[in-house]
Amino acid sequence: MDFDAYTGRWYNVYYNYPTLAFSQPDCATAYYGKITSAEFPAISVNNSGLCSSPNAIGCTGNPSTIDGGTATYILGTASKDDASTDGDLNLQFTGVPRASVYSIIKLGPKTYGAGYYEYAVVGGELFLYVLARDVDAYFEKYDDEVQDFLKDSGYKGFLLKPRKNNQDNCPDVIYEPNAFDASTPPPVLAADQEATSSSCTRDAYGKCVPAGCASYFDGCNTCNVGAVLGCTMMYCDKPQEPKCLAYIGETEKN
Structure with a gap:
């Protein structure tokens, strides 16, 4: 797969029951x-969403009360x-003692924007996530083929069957970082040297940490700098x- 074409913003359009232990279906x-x-392919992960309350099952990130509910997010890395x-x-995930399996088992065409995947199906152990770049375009163009694939792959029954996420009327505040062009x-295709520099460690907002920096403030969190950031x-x-x-x-400076 092309890991570069996998980067950027995704919207969850389907989940299954076991994922409720770790995430909420809203937004x-x-x-x-x-x-x-x-050294090997790796991506930073910033999952965010909306919980019904700070104590709701699956509101496992960093809950913050906002109008319309509770915003939550959790950071991590997915690596080979x-x-x-x-x-x-x-x-x-940061703060979670055990790593989990993250398997990208199906990808859509690389026709979104300037060459990003249109959708992705992610499975791991019993879990299922279907991710889309554009929610409306996904349901118009790709949902039928994905549903056939999921049935053939055994995602059936009460526990494993796909359940539709709610992506309506979602508050802008949950989309961190906001910018994805x-x-x-x-x-890998960008002309910007910073984007292709092998020496650049990127923060949760996609910005390069200065070379030689040992302690970094990303605009929200303080991070220890290594091969990946501990924030x-x-x-x-x-x-x-x-x-x-x-x-x-x-x-360290204040």
Whole structure:
């Protein structure tokens, strides 16, 4: 698969019952960014959505009360342990002790925007997520073929059958980071040197962490810098400007 064409904003259009332990069906979205500093293919994960209440089952991220419900998000990484290009990754969320299987088992055509996948079917153990770039276009063009694929793959019965996500009247505040320009080619095709730099570690908003930075503020959370970022998990309605708090060998700045 083309991991670069997998990056950017996705909207969950289907889930199944086991996923309710980890996510809510309302306004669920994912934002994936390419981790260019990783040895093998890896993407940053920012899952966000809307819970009915802070204590609702599946509201496992960082709940924040807003008009219309409770916004939640959780950060993590999905990575491979070799250079193969199949869709089997290890998904590790920040604060969750055990990694889980994240398998991309079907992909739509790379015709969204400047060359991104139109949809993706993600399975892992008993879990199912169907992701779409454009919700209306997905149901108009691709839903029939995906439903046939899911039935043939055994996603049937009370536990495993696909259930439709609600993506209506979703508040803008849950979409973090907000910016995704599908008219810009995927990172590997971009002319911007920063987007293709192998030395660039990217934050949850897709911005490069300065080279040599040891402690970084991404505009919302403070992060320890390594091959991937280890960040606090605060929710921010309006992120500030990012900055390096301390370079290697320096004392952290306020």
